[in-house]
Amino acid sequence: MSSADPIYCPALFLTAPASNQGKTTITAALARYFSQQGKVVRVFKTGPDYLDPQILAQASGQPVEQLDMWMAGEEYCQNTLYEAAQCSDLILVEGAMGMFDGEPSSADLAARFGIPLVIVMDVKGMAQTAAAIAHGLATYRDDVLIAGLIANCCGSERHAELIRDALPESLPLLSSLKRDEEIRLPERHLGLVQANEVKSELEECFNKASQWLQNSQDTGLLEWPNAIAFYPTERKPETVEPLLANKVIAIAKDAAFSFIYDTNVLALTSLGARCVFFSPLNDTHLPAADALWLPGGYPELHAQALSENHSILSEIRAFHQRNKPILAECGGLLYSLDSLTDLDGQTFPLLGILEGQGAMRGKRGCQGMQTACLPQGEVRAHAHHRSLSENTPEPIGYGRRQRHPAPGEPIFQNKGLTASYLHLYFPSNLEAIGKVFSTVEGREC
Incomplete structure (x- = not known):
C-alpha cells in the first residue's frame, strides 16, 4: 500500500x-x-x-x-x-x-x-x-x-x-x-x-x-x-513513447461492432494516435486512415446488411491489399472471413481478407482469459464467443490460457491483418499495441 x-x-x-x-x-x-x-x-x-x-x-x-x-x-x-x-x-x-x-x-x-x-x-x-x-x-x-x-x-x-x-x-x-x-x-x-x-x-x-x-x-x-x-501507487507512471504519433486509426463502431473498451481508445491516443469512427453498416466510404480496428460485436445479427454494403467492403479489401495494419477481434474476425452463416442458417459473403468461413453455434462457445502471444509482444486478452471459423489458414500462434495447458484461440496474420477471436486489453502492453497498428511491410501468414 x-x-x-x-x-x-x-x-x-x-x-x-x-x-x-x-x-x-x-x-x-x-x-x-x-x-x-x-x-x-x-x-x-x-x-x-x-x-x-x-x-x-x-x-x-x-x-x-x-x-x-x-x-x-x-x-x-x-x-x-x-x-x-x-x-x-x-x-x-x-x-x-x-x-x-x-x-x-x-x-x-x-x-x-x-x-x-x-x-x-x-x-x-x-x-x-x-x-x-x-x-x-x-x-x-x-x-x-x-x-x-x-x-x-x-x-x-x-x-x-x-x-x-x-x-x-x-x-x-x-x-x-x-x-x-x-x-x-x-x-x-x-x-x-x-x-x-x-x-x-x-x-x-x-x-x-x-x-x-x-x-x-x-x-x-x-x-x-x-x-x-x-491510495495512489508510489511508482511514477512510465513515459509512453508515441509509437502512433500522427497516425489516424479508424475504428468500426455501430450496432454490429461495439465491443470497445474506452480504455483501449485512450491507450491509442496515449500512443499519439487520432481515433475516428466509421460504420461498416451505414457508411459508404472509409475515413482517411493509417490503420483499421474491427472490434467485436454482433455481426451475425447484421450479416445481410454488412454483406450488401459493397462499397465499404471494397474499400476495406483495397486497404488490406495496400498492406495497411488492420486489427480484427472476434466479430471483426468473422467479418474478415469469406462468409458468415447466421443463427437462422443463412450464409452471407463478407470481406474475404482472411480465408475461411464463420458460423454461429447457438449456445456452444468459448470464454476465458488468455494471453495473446503476438510477434509484437504479449497482450492480455479474453475470449467470449459462440461461433466457429473453419478452413482458415495456419495460425501464426495461439493464445495462452490463464489456467489450462491446451492451446487457446488461434491468431492469424496476413499482410497487415492481425485477426483472432481474442479481445485485446491494450493497456497491458502499449508497446506491442503500437507495433500492431504500425505499418509492417511484407507481413504474411
Missing part, C-alpha cells in the same frame, strides 16, 4: 454466490437511486465485459470502466480507483460470476482494496438455507469485509423474515426485494442487450428499480456507506 495521503470515499462491492443472481440489476438500481439524490456515482465492473458497463453507465450517468488485476495489473486498478475517489461521492463495483470464482476473484479484488462486499442472492425456493449460504460466503476467508445480504426475488415478507431471523447479527439483511419482471434487464445470446438499442426502455427500468429498492422492508442498503481509504 502507498504511504501517500489517501482519498476517502464511500464504496460497496456487489458480489454473489453465482451468476444470474441479479447483481447488474441491483447495481444499476443503486446507481440510479443515489444519482437521483444528487450524488456522483462511479461504477466499475470486474473482469472483461462490454455489455454490463453500457447498462451501468446509463444508470449512473458516469463512465464505467473494467477492473481486473490480471488483465490490467494491480497498480492500474489501484490508480483507477484512487482517481475515481477524487471526483465521486460513491464508488460501486459489480463483481463477476461467484464471489470466489476466477483468478483473481471478486473477493481478491475487494480484499486488496478494502471494499466492503454486499452479497446478492436469488432466494427463490429457499429460506434459512439462503442464510446458511451467505454465512458460508462471509466466513470462508478472513480477509474480506462483508456488509450484509441482499435477498433478491423474495416471495413475501414472511419469506424475508425467515431469512432475516436465520442470519447471524454480524451479517444483516440489507434489503429484501420482491420478484418484479418489469425491472428485468433485456438479454440476448452473449449477455445483456446493448444499452443504445433499448435506451428508453432502460430508463423506465432504472427508475422502477430505484423505487423497487425503496419499497424493501429492509432499508440498510440505502443507508450511506462508510468511506474507505483509496
Whole structure:
C-alpha cells in the first residue's frame, strides 16, 4: 500500500454466490437511486465485459470502466480507483460470476482494496438455507469485509423474515426485494442487450428499480456507506513513447461492432494516435486512415446488411491489399472471413481478407482469459464467443490460457491483418499495441 495521503470515499462491492443472481440489476438500481439524490456515482465492473458497463453507465450517468488485476495489473486498478475517489461521492463495483470464482476473484479484488462486499442472492425456493449460504460466503476467508445480504426475488415478507431471523447479527439483511419482471434487464445470446438499442426502455427500468429498492422492508442498503481509504501507487507512471504519433486509426463502431473498451481508445491516443469512427453498416466510404480496428460485436445479427454494403467492403479489401495494419477481434474476425452463416442458417459473403468461413453455434462457445502471444509482444486478452471459423489458414500462434495447458484461440496474420477471436486489453502492453497498428511491410501468414 502507498504511504501517500489517501482519498476517502464511500464504496460497496456487489458480489454473489453465482451468476444470474441479479447483481447488474441491483447495481444499476443503486446507481440510479443515489444519482437521483444528487450524488456522483462511479461504477466499475470486474473482469472483461462490454455489455454490463453500457447498462451501468446509463444508470449512473458516469463512465464505467473494467477492473481486473490480471488483465490490467494491480497498480492500474489501484490508480483507477484512487482517481475515481477524487471526483465521486460513491464508488460501486459489480463483481463477476461467484464471489470466489476466477483468478483473481471478486473477493481478491475487494480484499486488496478494502471494499466492503454486499452479497446478492436469488432466494427463490429457499429460506434459512439462503442464510446458511451467505454465512458460508462471509466466513470462508478472513480477509474480506462483508456488509450484509441482499435477498433478491423474495416471495413475501414472511419469506424475508425467515431469512432475516436465520442470519447471524454480524451479517444483516440489507434489503429484501420482491420478484418484479418489469425491472428485468433485456438479454440476448452473449449477455445483456446493448444499452443504445433499448435506451428508453432502460430508463423506465432504472427508475422502477430505484423505487423497487425503496419499497424493501429492509432499508440498510440505502443507508450511506462508510468511506474507505483509496491510495495512489508510489511508482511514477512510465513515459509512453508515441509509437502512433500522427497516425489516424479508424475504428468500426455501430450496432454490429461495439465491443470497445474506452480504455483501449485512450491507450491509442496515449500512443499519439487520432481515433475516428466509421460504420461498416451505414457508411459508404472509409475515413482517411493509417490503420483499421474491427472490434467485436454482433455481426451475425447484421450479416445481410454488412454483406450488401459493397462499397465499404471494397474499400476495406483495397486497404488490406495496400498492406495497411488492420486489427480484427472476434466479430471483426468473422467479418474478415469469406462468409458468415447466421443463427437462422443463412450464409452471407463478407470481406474475404482472411480465408475461411464463420458460423454461429447457438449456445456452444468459448470464454476465458488468455494471453495473446503476438510477434509484437504479449497482450492480455479474453475470449467470449459462440461461433466457429473453419478452413482458415495456419495460425501464426495461439493464445495462452490463464489456467489450462491446451492451446487457446488461434491468431492469424496476413499482410497487415492481425485477426483472432481474442479481445485485446491494450493497456497491458502499449508497446506491442503500437507495433500492431504500425505499418509492417511484407507481413504474411
